[in-house]
Amino acid sequence: MSQPSLLKIYESLLSAFGPRHWWPAKTSEEVIFGAILAQNTTWKNVKQAINALKEAEKLSFKDIAKIDSEELATLIRPARFLNQKAKALKVFADYFGTKYNFNIKKMKRLPLAHVREELLSLYRIGPETADSILLYALEKPIFVIDAYTKRIFSQHRFMKIDDSYEAYQKFFMDNLPHDVQIYNEFHALIVHTGYLYCKPKPLCEECPLSNL
DNA sequence: GGCCAGGACACCA
DNA sequence: TGGTGTCATGGC
Numbered sequence: 001m002s003q004p005s006l007l008k009i010y011e012s013l014l015s016a017f018g019p020r021h022w023w024p025a026k027t028s029e030e031v032i033f034g035a036i037l038a039q040n041t042t043w044k045n046v047k048q049a050i051n052a053l054k055e056a057e058k059l060s061f062k063d064i065a066k067i068d069s070e071e072l073a074t075l076i077r078p079a080r081f082l083n084q085k086a087k088a089l090k091v092f093a094d095y096f097g098t099k100y101n102f103n104i105k106k107m108k109r110l111p112l113a114h115v116r117e118e119l120l121s122l123y124r125i126g127p128e129t130a131d132s133i134l135l136y137a138l139e140k141p142i143f144v145i146d147a148y149t150k151r152i153f154s155q156h157r158f159m160k161i162d163d164s165y166e167a168y169q170k171f172f173m174d175n176l177p178h179d180v181q182i183y184n185e186f187h188a189l190i191v192h193t194g195y196l197y198c199k200p201k202p203l204c205e206e207c208p209l210s211n212l
Numbered sequence: 213g214g215c216c217a218g219g220a221c222a223c224c225a
Numbered sequence: 226t227g228g229t230g231t232c233a234t235g236g237c
Contacts, residue, residue, distance in 0.1 A: 038217090038219090084221085127220095144218090
C-alpha cells in the first residue's frame with residue numbers, strides 16, 4: 001500500500017480541525033517571546049509567563065533590553081528554565097536592538113538563510129526556535145519540525161524517530177509547495193493533532209490520520 | 213505524587 | 226559525533 005501524499009495529509013487535517021490561526025500571538029515580537037519560552041514547555045505555562053510580562057508592561061524587546069535579569073527571570077518563572085530563558089530573551093533583545101534597532105520590518109527584508117544563520121548563533125536559539133521565528137514572525141517559507149512532528153510521522157512510518165531535524169525538514173520541504181501559508185497551517189495542525197492524539201500514550205484509533 | 217511538556221546546550225568519551 | 230545530564234515550573 002502506498003503512503004498518502006503530504007498534501008493529502010495536510011488537507012485531511014485541515015478539514016478535520018479547520019484553520020488553527022497560528023501563531024497564537026498579537027504581534028511578531030510576541031511570536032518571538034513565545035517561541036523562546038515554549039521550548040520544552042506546555043503552552044499553558046508559556047501563556048502565564050507572557051501574561052506576567054504583559055501585566056508588567058515588559059512584552060517588548062526594548063523593555064527586555066533594559067530590565068534586570070533577575071526580575072525578568074521572576075516574571076517568566078512559569079515557563080521553566082527561567083534563568084536560561086531570561087538570558088535568551090536578553091541576548092535576543094540585545095541582538096535585535098543593536099542590529100535592527102528593534103524594527104521587525106528590517107529583519108523581514110533580509111534573505112531567509114542570512115537571518116537563520118544569525119538566529120542560530122544566538123544563545124538558546126536552536127533550529128526549531130529559529131524556524132518558528134522565521135515562519136511565524138518573519139513570514140519566511142521554512143517548515144518547523146517539533147517533537148509532535150517526529151512522533152506522528154515516525155509512527156506513520158514516513159521517517160524514523162531518530163532522523164535529524166534537517167532530514168525531517170527536507171522531507172516536508174521536498175514534498176510540499178514552498179508556501180508560507182501551507183507551512184504555517186500544516187505545522188499548527190500537526191501540533192494540534194499531536195497534543196490531542198499523540199501523547200506518549202497515543203490515541204491512534206481516534207486520530208483523523210488513522211483513516212488515511 | 214509522578215510524569216511530562218510546541219528544546220537547547222554543556223560535557224565527556 | 227553521539228550519548229547523556231542539566232535546566233529547576235506547573236498542570237493533569
